Amino acid sequence: MKAAVLREIGKLTIEDIKEPKPLDDEVLIRVNSIGVCHTDLHVLKGHIPFPLPAVLGHEVSGIVEKVGKNVNNVQVGDKVIGPFILPCGKCRLCITGQEDLCESFYNYNRLKGLYYDGKTRLYDKKGSDIYMYSMAAHAEYSVIPSTSVFKIPDSLDISMASILGCAIMTAYGACRNTALRPAEKVAVFGVGGVGINVVQIASRVYNSDVIAIDLNEEKLKQAKSIGAISTINPKNEDVVKSLLELTDGKGVDAAIEVIGIKSTIEAAIRSVRSAGRVTLVGLSSKGSEASFEINSLVRRGVKITGSYGGKPRIDMPEIISLADKGIINIKDSISARYRLEDINEAFEKLEKGEILGRAIINI
Ligand SMILES: [Zn+2]
Ligand SMILES: [Zn+2]
Numbered sequence: 001m002k003a004a005v006l007r008e009i010g011k012l013t014i015e016d017i018k019e020p021k022p023l024d025d026e027v028l029i030r031v032n033s034i035g036v037c038h039t040d041l042h043v044l045k046g047h048i049p050f051p052l053p054a055v056l057g058h059e060v061s062g063i064v065e066k067v068g069k070n071v072n073n074v075q076v077g078d079k080v081i082g083p084f085i086l087p088c089g090k091c092r093l094c095i096t097g098q099e100d101l102c103e104s105f106y107n108y109n110r111l112k113g114l115y116y117d118g119k120t121r122l123y124d125k126k127g128s129d130i131y132m133y134s135m136a137a138h139a140e141y142s143v144i145p146s147t148s149v150f151k152i153p154d155s156l157d158i159s160m161a162s163i164l165g166c167a168i169m170t171a172y173g174a175c176r177n178t179a180l181r182p183a184e185k186v187a188v189f190g191v192g193g194v195g196i197n198v199v200q201i202a203s204r205v206y207n208s209d210v211i212a213i214d215l216n217e218e219k220l221k222q223a224k225s226i227g228a229i230s231t232i233n234p235k236n237e238d239v240v241k242s243l244l245e246l247t248d249g250k251g252v253d254a255a256i257e258v259i260g261i262k263s264t265i266e267a268a269i270r271s272v273r274s275a276g277r278v279t280l281v282g283l284s285s286k287g288s289e290a291s292f293e294i295n296s297l298v299r300r301g302v303k304i305t306g307s308y309g310g311k312p313r314i315d316m317p318e319i320i321s322l323a324d325k326g327i328i329n330i331k332d333s334i335s336a337r338y339r340l341e342d343i344n345e346a347f348e349k350l351e352k353g354e355i356l357g358r359a360i361i362n363i
Contacts, residue, residue, distance in 0.1 A: 003122070003139035004343045005130060007053045009046035012138070012343050017055075017130060020121040020143040022068040027149045029062035029080060033162040034137045036338070036346045036359040037193060039084075039283055043133055044347055047285040051113045053130050055122055057137030057361075058084035059166035061158050064149075071146045078151045079158045081320075083165035083312045084134045086148040088116050099147075100173060100311045109134065115145065137162075138343060140363055150316045153324050159362055160330050163193075164319055166309070167358050168328060170281060171197035171258075172319055173310030175206055178254045178279040182207040185252040187243055189213045189268050190259035191223040193358040194281060196333050198256050203227025204327050208254075211246060213239055213264075215353075222356055226332060243271040251276055260284035266291065274300040279307050333357035 001019045004012040022028040040056040042048040060082045064074050074080055087094050088104035108114045113131025115121060121143040122130040130136075135144040152161050171194050180186060186208045188198050195212075196219070202208040204227055212223035213232045220231040232242050243252055251273035257265050260282025268278050269292045296302070310316070322328040335356040338346040340363050349355050 001140040002340060003055050003136075004057070004340060005053050005055055006044060010044065012044065012347075014341060016125065017139070018123045018125065019141050022066050022143050024069040025071060025146050026068040026143050027064055027071055027074060027080070027146050028066040028141060028143050029060070029082070029149070030065045031060055031062045031137055031140055031142055031363050032158050033061045033160060033363070034361045035059040035163045035165070035167055035193070036350055036355070036361060037166050038350065039166070040133065041347055041350055042283060042285070048283065049286060050133060051131045053124070054113055054133055055130055055136035055138050056133040057139070058134030059162045059164075060135060060137035060142060061152070061162040062142065063158075065141065067146075073146055074149050074151050079154070080149050080151050081161050081165050081316075082135050082137070082142070082144045082148050083150075083169045083310065083316055085309045085312055086134060086145045087312055089147050097311070097314070099313065100309045138340065138361070148312050150312075150320060152320055155324050156320070156330070160334055160360065162360060163330055163334065163358050164316070164323060167193045167333065168197050168201075168319055168323070168330070169310035169312070169315055170194045171201050172315055174198055174256050174258070174279050174281045174307045175201045176310070176315070177305055177307040178256060178277050180206040180208045180254060184208045184254060185211065185247050187211045187213060187252045187255040187268065187271055188223075188228075189255065189257040189264045190282060191219045192258070193333070193355070195258035196223060196226060196357045198258060198281070199223045199228050200226045200329060200333070202256075205322060211243065211252065218356055226329070239267050240270045247273065253277070254279065256281060258282050260288070262288065262290040269297070269302065269304065272302055274302075276300070276302050278302060278304045280304065281307050334360055336360075337362055
């Protein structure tokens with residue numbers, strides 16, 4: 001099968017590799033669409049260390065081609081999506097309802113590019129290992145643990161539905177981890193692929209009043225059309241000052257940072273009111289740090305929470321239902337489509353900040 005393989009940092013090459021086989025509790029899908037995400041870009045550029053050679057691609061839609069033993073949640077021929085977190089279902093965090101933080105997923109897949117038996121499912125034509133970032137979806141076929149495969153209704157367009165698995169699940173998890181409430185003022189720092197979905201979920205699902213912040217006017221326009229009540233462009237104004245002005249000098253109830261940059265994280269922390277919540281979603285280069293004023297944080301009872309994603313088996317059925325009803329709109333956040341052969345071009349555009357919302361790759 002064709003796959004985009006990362007053999008050296010910076011460039012993906014299309015190769016012919018062996019088609020993977022599903023083991024027990026696993027599902028083989030024929031890939032239809034994959035979202036083009038910043039996290040893959042971080043790995044591609046070497047900002048996040050990962051073993052090579054590797055196949056990236058971690059939000060996917062497709063059709064079930066084969067199922068392994070014990071799989072009973074999907075059948076051959078089902079239209080499905082696969083979110084990027086692949087819960088093992090057995091570790092302490094999985095059994096205590098925190099499968100977004102599954103220890104096995106982090107230790108085996110994120111650090112080593114393997115599944116939970118300590119093996120990959122991908123091999124090149126000579127039989128050498130190729131490591132897997134999540135389900136390694138930049139390929140014609142992908143093997144996914146059944147804990148992370150969800151059937152979607154016919155009403156959802158399979159050629160776009162992949163974005164439910166990272167751009168939307170990450171945004172959904174961020175809003176839940178922030179414990180948003182109706183009519184709260186919420187600042188969203190960065191309205192790219194995930195941020196634009198934080199805007200729509202906070203506005204449409206939680207009925208919060210969202211203030212979108214970005215350097216790109218087009219992105220701010222899109223944020224407004226999808227639910228933001230105000231926008232701020234830091235090129236033209238001081239963000240913290242403007243947020244205070246918009247909230248009678250008190251600060252926002254919650255700030256969600258979706259970029260992963262020191263200066264915006266620090267601005268997010270300074271922009272919340274007493275008892276405010278700050279949720280950090282954007283990943284950064286390994287080792288990056290940000291700082292805050294200790295007394296201000298302590299005295300005002302500000303909470304800072306990291307939010308990595310969503311809980312697939314809890315959140316995906318809810319997300320699929322919200323998308324099916326049109327409350328979460330997937331179409332409006334997709335602005336570009338590429339073929340697998342043009343994958344490097346898609347990541348170059350993403351890096352330059354030229355992609356509005358999400359780009360997808362269709363196979
Ligand atoms: Zn992602
Ligand atoms: Zn687990």
